[in-house]
Amino acid sequence: NPNMTYTIVAKWRAQEGELHKIEGILHELSRKVREEPGNLQFVVHRSCEDPNEFLLYEQYSSEEAFREHQRTAHFKT
Numbered sequence: 001n002p003n004m005t006y007t008i009v010a011k012w013r014a015q016e017g018e019l020h021k022i023e024g025i026l027h028e029l030s031r032k033v034r035e036e037p038g039n040l041q042f043v044v045h046r047s048c049e050d051p052n053e054f055l056l057y058e059q060y061s062s063e064e065a066f067r068e069h070q071r072t073a074h075f076k077t
Contacts, residue, residue: 005040006066008058019052025077026054032074033058038065 014022026044033042041059060066069075 006060006063008056008060008066010056010058012054012056014052014054016052022054026056029074032072033069036065036069036072038062038068 012022012026030042030044033039038061039058040061041057043057045055045057047053047055058066058069060069
């Protein structure tokens with residue numbers, strides 16, 4: 001179906017003492033992912049109750065676009 005999208009929801013948790021590092025990684029990752037041809041949306045949410053917890057909401061034009069995303073250097077990092 002050409003009107004369907006491929007959506008991923010992932011939870012990330014920064015380990016103790018790594019919050020600043022994770023914030024930097026997510027900021028850079030957001031920029032790079034949004035430039036990918038098949039990416040429709042990449043949103044980072046941060047928990048109000050636990051500042052070390054993040055929820056990533058990703059939407060791609062197809063499963064193949066997501067698979068391409070998984071092959072990028074920034075995903076592997």
